[in-house]
Amino acid sequence: MSFHPIPPFHVFRTLAFIFLMLAVVVLQAIPAQAMEPITIMLNDDTEVDIRDYIADGDEMLLGFACDEGGSSNEEQTASMLAEDGIETWMPDMLSAYMLPKLPSSIKSISGDDIVKIIENARKKTGKKVYLIAGGDAAAVALNGAAKWKEKYGAGSSSEETGLGGIIMMFPRLNAKPPEPGKPPVFIDAVGKTDVPILVLEGERTPNRWGLPLLKKKLEAGGSRVMTMIIPAVRGYFYNREDSNLAEDVVTAQLAGVIKASLYTLTHYKDGVLIP
């Protein structure tokens, strides 16, 4: 499934400018949603602070930022999602372990910790939990889902267990640097979960060409996997200092992209969109 065909670039630029202007107007009209800081214990001596963007809906997102967990774009997106009835928890995993605020640090977070946070989210809200992460942090979400399956067994996305699926944006799941001429080697957690997975990838990244292989590897665990390509953007598009117009537009519309992704994840089965 993809958003293709792509219009000519000049047409896209014109549309992008119009959308950006609309997005600016809409963003100014949206009131900031309530954010409640909460703290949960991961183990005897480690606690993690979580920003809870409260909402009334039945589904919630558990988001892992790929940098220091404090991106203003991600906070704004969480606030907009809450406005639409989707609660988001954003745990500050790096501070919990006093790790340097670098993208690579997030990879050292264990899947067991993610299981504890999901369990806490379930206990506190009673909602079905969807993991969401981008870049290197996608590995954290996937590790958590793999550990979840280890603990709760096959069918771990059932209503009883309450882990609904994973949204991965431009996931970087390579176990080692890529070698031209050789297929990518993925981290162990790939193919170790059976929850539904949606992968969003930028059109302007070489990783988009590896999507068919990644999809196949993820499906090996029993997951229903969907992939979508976002036209005209690069990876990490919402955290780029050199972002272009198309990336600014998609970033401004990120809440809508995530909401559409969540809908697809929950309603798209066996190649059919179920109303």
Add this chain to the structure above:
Amino acid sequence: MKKIISLLVALVLSAPAFAANLKPFDGPTPALKVQGLDGKTYDLNDYKGKVVLVQFWATYCGPCRKEMPSMNKLLKSFDGKPFDILAVDMGENQEEVQAFVNEIKPEFTILMDPEGEAIAAWNAFAVPANFIIDKTGKIRYTLFGGTDWAAPEIAEMITALIDE
């Protein structure tokens, strides 16, 4: 003692490759038959007898933009010798590739792979992904990422392959 000598010999022989982060490659060489930016069809098979740098690149790739002038220098330094460069764009359209070419002015052949078929066949899932092909048409070295193609160790490696 024999083992130590063998190890030292191996290290000396592989030194130029490691110096440029080139990795020796031992695997199949896929076919490469695609259209060029100029509309002509190019086939890697037609380059047998030449050492060829096959690069997969994209206009959005910063290192690609930076290193292309050094690829021009490399090509010029082998003028009249059996060496060539084929640079395969990764799935972009004619308009944006032409704009890039007008700005950066690569003096080598630009190939197009709009559906990503060559990208998949060559397992080129990083950019730039580089392959050094020997005169028999076999991949001998690979390199992920940008580099200074005008560096002496690269010229030495290409010369060694030409002299084989």
